[in-house]
Amino acid sequence: MARPGVPTPVRRGVAVVAVAGGALSLVGAAAPGPGAVTGTPQADPGPGAQPAALLLTTGTASSDATAAAPALVEQRTLAPVAPETEILDASALVKAVQLAEDQAAEAERKAAEAKAEAERKAAEAKKAAEVRAVSATTTAATGALGCGLSTASLGDVKPWVEQAAEFLGCLFGKPTMIGQASRGNASDHPSGLALDFMMRGATGDRLAECAVRNKDALGITYVIWKQRINFGSGWQPMEDRGSDTANHFDHVHVSFEKSAPGGRPTGC
Known part of the structure; x- marks a missing residue:
């Protein structure tokens, strides 16, 4: 219908x-269909049509x-799908890079410090070994080896200072010796770079001359005896300090270099 x-x-x-x-x-x-009327229909289709x-x-x-x-031609409409864009936090990326760089720099700094410390300890051990070898050779040659001189009372003196104390002390009667000690004036005693050999007279003369003779081999900077000082080029007078002890009439004072010597002392 x-x-x-x-x-x-x-x-x-x-x-x-x-x-x-x-x-x-x-x-x-x-x-x-057959008989269809083309064009716009004349009749009003009416409401709702x-x-x-x-x-x-x-x-x-x-x-x-x-x-x-x-x-019939099949038509498909493909709408492009926008990919999801991941938004990177630039500040977080910069912080991560900076943190990695800081960690690498800190690790490099610690490695350099460890290397320097190892090199320093190796150098000190080498110098100490050289000092011991020189001392053993020279004391054996002069007959001072095994004299039974104790250096325990010297305190925390440098190794080459201790070896010089043993060398000179064994040669000159094992005198009382003073090593590291506090002083009111400028002195090498507090740093463990000085020795006092308590003696008088001819024995002091011989020990002072022997110390000057072995100045380079023992690492000595100067010797003070009987109100005179010797840097290796002869004895020079000093001012009067008011007492035998202050003027070094009752002991020979010997000061040393800050690094270990490399020579061989000779007997006196």
Whole structure:
């Protein structure tokens, strides 16, 4: 039965409507049947009626309409999908890089300090070994080795100062010796770089001369005895300090270099 207000040729045709993106589009036009009237329909379709071009007919099309209908072309609309963009935090990246650089610099600094400390200890051990070797050789040659002189009372003196104390003390009667000690005036005693050999007279004369003779081998800087001082180029007078002890009449004072010597002392 024909629907009122809709031309029969259009109702019998086949129309394909595609829905894409929320809009209707006509893919294949309806094929008019025999005797269809072309052009705008004269009759008003009336309220509630749909336009003929958008009408979908669910019934079976006639063979004539099917033969006359053009081939339907499938159309697909592909909408591009925007990729998700990951937004990087530039400040966090900069901080991470800076942290890595700081850690690398700190590790390099610690490695350099450890290397320098190891080199320093190795150098000190080498010098101490050289001093011991020189002392053993020279004391054996002069007969001073094994004299039983104790150096424990000298305090924290340098190794070469201790070896000089043993060398000179064994040669000259194992006198009382003073090593590291506090002083009110400028002195090498507090730093462990000085010795006092407590003696008087001829024995003091011989020990003072022997110390000057072995100045370079023992690492001596100067010797003070009987109000005189000798830097290796002869005895020079000193001012009167008011007492035998202050003027060095009751002991021979010997000061030493800050680094170990490299020579071999000779017997006196």
